Amino acid sequence: MSRDRTEDKPHDEQRHSGAEIIIRALADQGVEVVFGYPGGAVLPIYDALFQQNNIRHVLVRQEGGAVHAAEGYARSTGRPGVVLVTSGPGATNAVTGLADALMDSIPIVCLTGQVATHMIGNDAFQECDTSGITRPCTKHNYLVKDPERLAVTLHEAFYVATNGRPGPVVIDLPKDIQVAEAPYVAPENVEHRTYRPRVRGDYAAIQEAVSLMAHARKPVFYTGGGVINSGPEASQLLRELVRKSGFPITSTLMGLGAYPASDRQFLGMLGMHGTYEANMAMHDCDVMICVGARFDDRVTGRLDAFSPGSKKIHIDIDPSSINKNVAVDVPIVGDVAHVLREMIEAYDASPVKPSAEDLAPWWADIARWRSRNCLAFEQKGDVIKPQYALKRLQELTRERGDVYFTTEVGQHQMWAAQFLEFEEPNHWMTSGGLGTMGYGLPAAMGVQVAHPDALVIDVAGEASTMMNIQEMSTLLQYRLPVKVFILNNRYMGMVRQWQELLHGGRYSESYMDSLPDFVKLAEAFGAVGLRAEKLGDLDDVIREMIETPKAVIADIAIDMKENVYPMVPSGAAHNEMIFGPEDKGESTATVTDEGMALV
Numbered sequence: 001m002s003r004d005r006t007e008d009k010p011h012d013e014q015r016h017s018g019a020e021i022i023i024r025a026l027a028d029q030g031v032e033v034v035f036g037y038p039g040g041a042v043l044p045i046y047d048a049l050f051q052q053n054n055i056r057h058v059l060v061r062q063e064g065g066a067v068h069a070a071e072g073y074a075r076s077t078g079r080p081g082v083v084l085v086t087s088g089p090g091a092t093n094a095v096t097g098l099a100d101a102l103m104d105s106i107p108i109v110c111l112t113g114q115v116a117t118h119m120i121g122n123d124a125f126q127e128c129d130t131s132g133i134t135r136p137c138t139k140h141n142y143l144v145k146d147p148e149r150l151a152v153t154l155h156e157a158f159y160v161a162t163n164g165r166p167g168p169v170v171i172d173l174p175k176d177i178q179v180a181e182a183p184y185v186a187p188e189n190v191e192h193r194t195y196r197p198r199v200r201g202d203y204a205a206i207q208e209a210v211s212l213m214a215h216a217r218k219p220v221f222y223t224g225g226g227v228i229n230s231g232p233e234a235s236q237l238l239r240e241l242v243r244k245s246g247f248p249i250t251s252t253l254m255g256l257g258a259y260p261a262s263d264r265q266f267l268g269m270l271g272m273h274g275t276y277e278a279n280m281a282m283h284d285c286d287v288m289i290c291v292g293a294r295f296d297d298r299v300t301g302r303l304d305a306f307s308p309g310s311k312k313i314h315i316d317i318d319p320s321s322i323n324k325n326v327a328v329d330v331p332i333v334g335d336v337a338h339v340l341r342e343m344i345e346a347y348d349a350s351p352v353k354p355s356a357e358d359l360a361p362w363w364a365d366i367a368r369w370r371s372r373n374c375l376a377f378e379q380k381g382d383v384i385k386p387q388y389a390l391k392r393l394q395e396l397t398r399e400r401g402d403v404y405f406t407t408e409v410g411q412h413q414m415w416a417a418q419f420l421e422f423e424e425p426n427h428w429m430t431s432g433g434l435g436t437m438g439y440g441l442p443a444a445m446g447v448q449v450a451h452p453d454a455l456v457i458d459v460a461g462e463a464s465t466m467m468n469i470q471e472m473s474t475l476l477q478y479r480l481p482v483k484v485f486i487l488n489n490r491y492m493g494m495v496r497q498w499q500e501l502l503h504g505g506r507y508s509e510s511y512m513d514s515l516p517d518f519v520k521l522a523e524a525f526g527a528v529g530l531r532a533e534k535l536g537d538l539d540d541v542i543r544e545m546i547e548t549p550k551a552v553i554a555d556i557a558i559d560m561k562e563n564v565y566p567m568v569p570s571g572a573a574h575n576e577m578i579f580g581p582e583d584k585g586e587s588t589a590t591v592t593d594e595g596m597a598l599v
Helices: 018-028 040-050 063-077 089-093 095-103 130-137 147-162 175-179 203-214 225-229 232-245 276-284 336-349 356-370 386-397 411-419 440-450 462-468 471-477 493-502 518-525 535-547
Strands: 008-017 033-037 056-059 081-085 108-114 140-143 168-174 181-187 219-223 249-251 266-269 287-291 311-316 330-333 403-407 455-461 483-488 528-532 552-557
Touching: 008 018, 018 040, 018 147, 018 175, 018 181, 033 063, 033 440, 040 081, 040 108, 040 168, 040 175, 056 440, 056 471, 063 081, 063 089, 063 095, 063 108, 063 440, 063 462, 063 471, 081 089, 089 095, 089 108, 089 130, 095 108, 095 130, 095 168, 108 147, 108 175, 130 140, 130 168, 140 147, 147 168, 147 181, 168 175, 203 287, 203 311, 203 330, 203 336, 219 232, 219 276, 225 232, 225 336, 232 336, 249 276, 266 276, 266 411, 276 356, 311 336, 386 411, 386 455, 386 483, 386 535, 403 411, 403 440, 411 455, 411 483, 411 493, 440 455, 440 462, 440 471, 455 462, 462 483, 471 518, 483 535, 518 528, 518 552, 528 535, 535 552
Parallel strands: 033 056, 033 081, 081 108, 108 168, 140 168, 219 249, 219 287, 249 266, 287 311, 311 330, 403 455, 455 483, 483 552, 528 552
Antiparallel strands: 008 181
16 A cells, blocks of 8 residues: 555544544545445444444445445546445455446445455455455555554545546455554545646647647547546536537547537437447548547447548546557647636637638538438337337436436447437436446436435346346335336347347347346335336336336336447448448448457
């Protein structure tokens, strides 16, 4: 563990148990809720929790659910989520959630129990090498061996989790450290010895970026989750700069909501299942302004064909993301909000700016791509199309005020990204980088804890729902009125889609022929179960789901054979898209086995 460079200031000379120090440090950090599951190695901490009233605890049903719930809490509030689990399997069950949080830059502080220090390495009961196991899937981790350093370590962990590019931090806590006594010692100001993220961008680089923007004729903003991570001011500054410039803007899956979906300058999501106009604009642009995104493979497609004629500006607080996947012309390391503020000042001061007349041919190209209407679908007959179900969900929740959506992972996730419209940041929680099935239900639970009066909906697939269905019990225990909106096609839909397109329709182990009756399952948990089996049922089910003041599972039977389009086939360039079998040769790409990647 590295020591911070601050003078430690004792709050008092009284000695406290390690468990009491942990609770006091959490309270001093403003923690309101902890998601966790007890076990022998953390019972002293649970005893300290019992003896105070400042911090609420939510008992999940499996430790993976605790981390996902903390992710939902963090993503919807901008504050770090806190997790408490026991040693051994408690820690290993949390690993998937930690990896998910690392990939999606979610600030999490995870406290794990550990066997007593003198037993570490002896294969004691419920011992595992938590530090070693979690090192690759956390931003940083600690093994505390000195109770005198416990409070400082807690405060430093929050600093690391929330500063720079956010991420998960693990603190491994041997049981003897939890019962040992020490004074509560906390730093006045945490300043880590080696970790000091740069928040202000280089002024010369900002000037160079503005110069490129001023002379652009085919510009596009490419924005990602880093805008949302930077805080609400960053989203407002992004809107200001985009509107001043008159440039089009697109977003990654994780960035949806940073810019309003209803604005005419917004081209929709880009990438593998993004819109045609977004991907074409990215390919043909002459200046690309990447803000808080990381050139993920699901965005770039084949790297050697990615936006070949553009000058690329990249704003990111994580220097390791710069030039990692795509070489850029103007790198700017810094916090999005700080950099955008300075870019706006520089853009306002620039004597040269592209006029509406200069950009008119570019907008004409975009209008032509938009006219392709790439998200078009046909709802006919009684069989519910998933796209239609989501459009009705969007319409019937539009006037509800605060609405938060989470998703599981698969076809339903992509349809939700395409058809739900987000006007504000922090209202869309999904697993982007790791693609974790089972994320949405516990994440919705965390969102609902953070926003008790809001409408929180998990857009789900039936296969993903089964991954963490036990968390329905948590919803009922804490009276959390989360709505689970299942688009049920009785397949692992994205697996089936790829098997259809790439494996000759050989649907190996992707058919779910033993699904539960979700209405009865909801009722077994004490929730409300609803089902829509035909088109005429849909609106009534959605309305009843919304108006029910407790947890609901709404099972929506959808077209079993519907696929997500448009689609950039794996191994193709990002402007080579297929639009579905009805195109009859009009698609811009052909699906082959070459370059095939995992779903």
